[in-house]
Amino acid sequence: MRHVYGWLLLTxxxxxxxxxxxxxxxxxxxxxxxxxGTAVRPSRFVGFANYASLADDPxxxxxxxxxxxxxxxxIPTAIALALVMALWVNDRLPARxxxxxxxxxxxxxxxxxxxxxxxxxxxxxxxxxxxVGAMFGVPSRNWLGDPDSVLASTMAMVVWKEAGFFMIxxxxxxxxxxxxxxxxxxxxxxxxxxxxxxxxxPLLMPTTLFVLVNATINSFKLVDHLFILTxxxxxxxxxLLLYYIYQVAFSYFDTAYASTLTVVLLALLAGFAVLQxxxxxxxxxxx
Amino acid sequence: MRWLFAVLLAALCLATTPARAATELTxxxxxxxxxxxTKVIDGYARQFEKEYPDIKVNPIYAGNYDDARIKALAALKxxxxxxxxxxxxxxIYELLEQDAIVAWDDLATTADDKAWLKAFYPxxxxxGTYKGKVYGIxxxxxxxxxxxxxxxxKEAGLDPEKPPANWNEMSQMxxxxxxxxxxxxxxxxxxxxxxxxxxxxxxxAFARQNGHDLMNREGNATNYAHADVIDAxxxxxxxxxxHKVMPEGTVEWGxxxxxxxxxxxxxxxxxxxxxxxxxDSAKFPFGVAMLPASKQRGxxxxxxxxxxxxxxxxxxxxxxxxxxxxxxxxxxxxxxxIATGYVATRPDxxxxxxxxxxxxxxxxxVVARDQFEFATPELSTxxxxxxxxxxxxxxxxxxxxxxxxxxxxxxAQQEADxxxxxxx
Numbered sequence: 244m245r246h247v248y249g250w251l252l253l254t255x256x257x258x259x260x261x262x263x264x265x266x267x268x269x270x271x272x273x274x275x276x277x278x279x280g281t282a283v284r285p286s287r288f289v290g291f292a293n294y295a296s297l298a299d300d301p302x303x304x305x306x307x308x309x310x311x312x313x314x315x316x317x318i319p320t321a322i323a324l325a326l327v328m329a330l331w332v333n334d335r336l337p338a339r340x341x342x343x344x345x346x347x348x349x350x351x352x353x354x355x356x357x358x359x360x361x362x363x364x365x366x367x368x369x370x371x372x373x374x375v376g377a378m379f380g381v382p383s384r385n386w387l388g389d390p391d392s393v394l395a396s397t398m399a400m401v402v403w404k405e406a407g408f409f410m411i412x413x414x415x416x417x418x419x420x421x422x423x424x425x426x427x428x429x430x431x432x433x434x435x436x437x438x439x440x441x442x443x444x445p446l447l448m449p450t451t452l453f454v455l456v457n458a459t460i461n462s463f464k465l466v467d468h469l470f471i472l473t474x475x476x477x478x479x480x481x482x483l484l485l486y487y488i489y490q491v492a493f494s495y496f497d498t499a500y501a502s503t504l505t506v507v508l509l510a511l512l513a514g515f516a517v518l519q520x521x522x523x524x525x526x527x528x529x530x
Numbered sequence: 531m532r533w534l535f536a537v538l539l540a541a542l543c544l545a546t547t548p549a550r551a552a553t554e555l556t557x558x559x560x561x562x563x564x565x566x567x568t569k570v571i572d573g574y575a576r577q578f579e580k581e582y583p584d585i586k587v588n589p590i591y592a593g594n595y596d597d598a599r600i601k602a603l604a605a606l607k608x609x610x611x612x613x614x615x616x617x618x619x620x621x622i623y624e625l626l627e628q629d630a631i632v633a634w635d636d637l638a639t640t641a642d643d644k645a646w647l648k649a650f651y652p653x654x655x656x657x658g659t660y661k662g663k664v665y666g667i668x669x670x671x672x673x674x675x676x677x678x679x680x681x682x683x684k685e686a687g688l689d690p691e692k693p694p695a696n697w698n699e700m701s702q703m704x705x706x707x708x709x710x711x712x713x714x715x716x717x718x719x720x721x722x723x724x725x726x727x728x729x730x731x732x733x734x735a736f737a738r739q740n741g742h743d744l745m746n747r748e749g750n751a752t753n754y755a756h757a758d759v760i761d762a763x764x765x766x767x768x769x770x771x772x773h774k775v776m777p778e779g780t781v782e783w784g785x786x787x788x789x790x791x792x793x794x795x796x797x798x799x800x801x802x803x804x805x806x807x808x809x810d811s812a813k814f815p816f817g818v819a820m821l822p823a824s825k826q827r828g829x830x831x832x833x834x835x836x837x838x839x840x841x842x843x844x845x846x847x848x849x850x851x852x853x854x855x856x857x858x859x860x861x862x863x864x865x866x867x868i869a870t871g872y873v874a875t876r877p878d879x880x881x882x883x884x885x886x887x888x889x890x891x892x893x894x895x896v897v898a899r900d901q902f903e904f905a906t907p908e909l910s911t912x913x914x915x916x917x918x919x920x921x922x923x924x925x926x927x928x929x930x931x932x933x934x935x936x937x938x939x940x941x942a943q944q945e946a947d948x949x950x951x952x953x954x
Contacts (some may be wrong), residue, residue: 279627281627281628307795337925339576347701362782362784362785363785366717366782366785366788366789367789368717368789368794369785369788369789369792369794377711377715380713380715382714383715383716383777384773385777385778385779385780386783387726387780387782388726388777388778388779388780388781388930389778389779389930390779390930390932471784472725474727475724476726476729476780476922476923476926477726477779477780477927477930478923478924478926478927478930478932479923480930490915490919492882493596493600494596494915494919495913495915495916495919496603496915497625497916
């Protein structure tokens with residue numbers, strides 16, 4: 244009887260999960276083995292044909308490599324910045340609440356709004372960056388119109404947006420550290436750097452893992468800014484995997500190929516998650 | 531995933547459709563809810579209901595053109611399509627391939643109806659016609675025009691009333707209009723043509739001016755790699771790379787209007803849809819002209835058409851026909867053009883006293899109409915999303931100097947051929 248009771252309690256959550264997570268994922272996987280159907284040509288089983296055309300698709304490889312650079316550029320920077328900001332606002336300083344809020348503000352803003360603001364930062368001549376640059380005689384630069392700078396420009400914006408969010412986790416972790424440790428270290432004459440490197444940082448490892456997982460997932464799922472800033476251009480130089488999936492699904496209406504790309508994205512993220520948990524879990528807990 | 535999406539949308543549609551008293555006419559309209567145009571459309575709907583008490587009109591505001599198309603097609607897959615919709619004029623092949631729409635010719639049976647189908651500018655009908663049948667009735671339509679800053683022209687010693695008439699004049703005048711500050715940085719460019727978002731649309735103008743359309747009327751072949759088309763892209767690239775009158779790299783569509791109204795560029799190519807906004811924010815006198823010519827003048831049309839869906843009852847079709855006829859009547863077309871800046875879709879609208887009076891006070895408003903003579907339909911083919919993106923990428927790759935125009939366009943043409951072969 245208790246058995247039944249337990250299952251009943253689980254049912255509402257299970258139904259939601261199955262309907263909105265597991266079923267769509269499974270359906271996507273199945274769709275990736277079929278062709279896209281139209282009224283004239285119904286969908287049929289094509290085996291691995293979609294995966295073969297994926298391997299031949301230069302844009303897929305480009306957005307994949309863009310995505311790796313994007314992840315590599317944003318994750319460590321955002322985490323480092325978040326940690327520095329957290330340490331800074333954890334200290335006793337005047338108007339601490341105000342500084343904390345200031346750092347957290349970018350997180351509160353919706354990505355679309357942020358992108359609209361940054362679009363005007365980056366706009367040649369009338370943009371903030373160029374106007375400040377002009378005061379120092381720096382020539383105007385077409386930040387978003389140049390394939391060499393466009394990806395880095397979007398990265399800078401994402402780091403700005405994400406760091407405040409991660410800061411909150413570090414701040415919470417810092418405040419849960421027992422103050423005795425710092426006092427003991429002071430008595431022992433440990434330098435601040437030594438204390439941070441040997442005590443604080445290792446104790447923050449669980450938080451770092453959590454933030455790392457989140458940052459990795461975000462670097463693959465944050466694409467809102469592309470709709471406003473670049474639409475993936477110029478010539479796909481700033482496009483990311485998820486944005487490409489959107490284009491294939493809703494601009495090209497190729498649902499089968501979009502499913503194939505989605506399967507790749509899911510596999511990638513699952514792979515990262517497993518890797519992170521297996522590798523870092525071992526070294527996470529400081530004893 | 532798409533299943534779920536479709537089911538959800540269908541549920542949404544059902545929930546918003548109350549019990550039918552008379553014939554109910556739901557239609558998707560591509561604009562964000564709460565925008566200034568929703569009031570205009572709602573007003574039309576109410577006015578129409580007064581004149582036709584047995585028809586109830588239900589506009590559903592569906593976001594931008596992409597959103598509206600996605601919603602309409604998803605509802606269709608769920609078997610719950612709205613009978614009528616305003617969608618992007620270039621969605622026609624996608625809708626045909628889904629077997630979603632019917633031709634207006636099949637509904638227009640009376641002599642009056644048939645005359646109505648012929649009342650529009652032929653240039654606007656091209657995007658809505660397939661194999662001689664009309665599938666899209668032009669409603670909110672635009673075209674590209676040249677905006678110029680008369681103050682900047684005066685300052686550069688040019689006649690402020692004389693815009694460039696051809697490509698040579700444009701690059702020469704633009705060169706005079708470039709202004710540099712003491713340290714040699716450009717503070718005002720000569721001309722800007724946007725190349726994000728709708729690069730293919732802008733390029734259609736260049737290609738047409740150089741004598742060529744980019745696709746055939748059956749929508750199953752493109753003409754990206756013709757020597758004249760390559761020359762057209764070369765000219766666009768040269769404006770930045772050789773003549774130095776336009777910034778190198780791509781020019782953002784979204785911020786270009788500000789760049790113009792703040793005097794950072796003396797000329798711009800942009801949609802007539804921006805006319806009212808430029809009029810409201812420019813602090814200097816500005817002119818609107820037809821785009822310059824190379825071998826001929828030319829500009830593509832753009833915008834949205836009325837489509838009627840296949841899954842409709844005879845009553846719904848009748849109601850839809852009455853409504854669309856009413857919406858596109860000369861007085862409404864005139865009123866709509868004044869309210870939005872879109873061009874009025876038929877010649878007799880320009881003969882209405884209201885629009886005549888408006889045009890007398892604001893002659894910029896009729897430039898787009900005069901340009902219809904040289905207009906070409908917007909790029910639209912089967913597999914239109916991909917075929918268009920190929921061109922967008924090719925344009926951006928050459929404007930940013932990563933490929934030569936010939937390389938980029940030839941590769942795009944090859945890929946487009948592969949995509950379109952099954953449709954020939």
